[in-house]
Amino acid sequence: MGPRWGVNYTPRVSWFHSWLDLNLDDVRADFDRIAELGVDHVRIFPLWPVLQPSRTLINRHAVEDVGRVVDAAAERGLDVAVDALQGHLSSFDFLPSWTRTWHRRNIFTDPDIVQAQTELIAALGIELAGRPNAIGLTVGNETNQFAAARHPDPDPVTHAGMSDWLDRMVDAARESMPGRTHQHSFDDEVFFNAESAATPAMAGRIGDTTAVHSWVFTGVARHYGAGHPAVTNFADYIVQLGRAWSDPDRPVWLQEIGAPSPIVPAAGAADFLEASIRNTIDTPGLFGVTWWCSHDVDRSLGDFPDLEYSLGLIDSGGVVKPAGARFAELIAEQRADPVAPRQRTVAVEFDDAETRRSLTAPGGPVLDAWVELVRSGVRPALIRSSLSSDAGHLAARGITEVVTAETARS
């Protein structure tokens, strides 16, 4: 059985603002088109301020709207992964008034806020627990962004604080919605920036999958340039990082990957999609590939970074784009004749000290060496320095050769 196939659902009409006045006919029309791609699931993003307008008030109608969207997906044979605390989406932060300005409190550590967050997650879990097509909850989209130093208005949090927070959120999901797949998600800064409050260990330990997000418009494009093989191998590199930081039998979910223009020109999006996915599809334990995103953002909606408008597999008029067609072909092919998981025998070792994360970043020696191996025809894994002499770990992953950044390039 190969990975699951899905899309991050960006509603064609009014983007995520559609939750304010949910039109199920619009949702159904979108899901009809999405289902035609052959995917088995969508990931959806209700908005925190709509779900929980007061710390002590959950908007029942909005929670039920989430259930209604899950039901609309079920009618089309689609499963649904639900993100709970949005949070951050495509450059916009959605934070309730009771966490900001006069009510400013740290969203990771304030006891009242944390309690309220668990209550919202529980409300969603209870709403969805009876729906068999609900895959589970993700705590929120790239929650580490709110603690990042580059955030214009960050809520600082220690490593221990972030870890405790994630554990509490995942526990709330598990208690309210037992037996499903729950996780959290970070952007790739967690792997690359030593100053990130979130750590790779949290990515690889907390929750039921290690969810990774692959975006080439950040470091890869800057360091290697648009045509470099690092670009179409970056999703795999991120998956291998997730794999390296997880127990060997833990699922790794490529929860977001997209083709951002102009790094990926529109005419090259389908090829980028196919190459990026083929490069990682044989990874053992790959839970799923969930493309970002279903629908282009209509140009009439202001203020998005330019690249965010054209990430859809389906355009803002509802027409499937070439990348969408290619995704559908790839899915159909894989359903008919799936690539078998294949253990990677060669692994590039990286220093797994939290303070040395920049070594694995784009432009750093580990990715450089890893890409060089790829160019030479090897599909390498990655391995943490603290595990590179662990015979049991190596055996479990089928790794027979560990190379360092230095030896790999010599």
Place this chain on the structure above:
Amino acid sequence: MGPRWGVNYTPRVSWFHSWLDLNLDDVRADFDRIAELGVDHVRIFPLWPVLQPSRTLINRHAVEDVGRVVDAAAERGLDVAVDALQGHLSSFDFLPSWTRTWHRRNIFTDPDIVQAQTELIAALGIELAGRPNAIGLTVGNETNQFAAARHPDPDPVTHAGMSDWLDRMVDAARESMPGRTHQHSFDDEVFFNAESAATPAMAGRIGDTTAVHSWVFTGVARHYGAGHPAVTNFADYIVQLGRAWSDPDRPVWLQEIGAPSPIVPAAGAADFLEASIRNTIDTPGLFGVTWWCSHDVDRSLGDFPDLEYSLGLIDSGGVVKPAGARFAELIAEQRADPVAPRQRTVAVEFDDAETRRSLTAPGGPVLDAWVELVRSGVRPALIRSSLSSDAGHLAARGITEVVTAETARS
């Protein structure tokens, strides 16, 4: 004809969060109870992020909800004043995601934001223009608070910038909804704090009324103590300040006045209400008295400053409180036998330099002197120093004696 009588409508169920999932039956039940008080109008507060979730997307359903609430009021014989840009309510700031964090722009001066604000005001104006019971639009509730230095996250703006912004907003209201009463509103810092970007001249010039808000929990309680006559005369003082900063024939609207505990103990709220209103009701050109607020905030809603929970004329169970009953009696009496407007012949002069606003603040010499005159049986007006020798102005207002803070107390 006496002043208009009204209440600021704080929905009994879910406070202003009720806009997220408007239940017109709840609104109708609230309006039934409010109408029984004998008021002729309510002031309502839709929320900016609900009305305009993207800079370029107005939530039509939410705009129509405003129209539906206005219609529900009409069914009960109530007129409605609508605040457009909320904004700030009872310690909570409601600001759209496209104005904050990654999209941080000054809400008073950024050209794109200002344009969007005019579009929202126009959308509300167009929605309401055909409804005869819509009184008009207020730009927003105490908009100066977003520029105040004490705000945790202020958007600084110059005097000229604030003035231009208010002119544009009021113009948008007038163009979309001609022939109605449109204004803006500030809190009392505008009169008392020289650092305020908003000025008393803006309060007295821009829009069709001078809207003033009387809150004794700020300076008055601190400087004079709960039992001091300044407390029950503060609303009148604020009205006289509004009068002094306006042309003699311009309406002054006591748009907010409330009885905050513990400055006003619950058992004294009805007396406070009656005394505060009687003290100012004969002011020439008093447009209306709009009590804050209709309904107590349910204690289950978290994070309000304590005093905000108990400001209602009606409790959170829907039962009229003693202050509500007293308001109803006063309104009935005034409808049967209205107090005639009476010009005040004695006026206390104050230095109207913008830099010397603190002279008129609670604890300053002007209010001290003004209250002393009140205690001696005089009901004084206030007069700007730059107009105190203007015979035409004095005659228009019926002022025959100008006293200074020094002479008044000697």
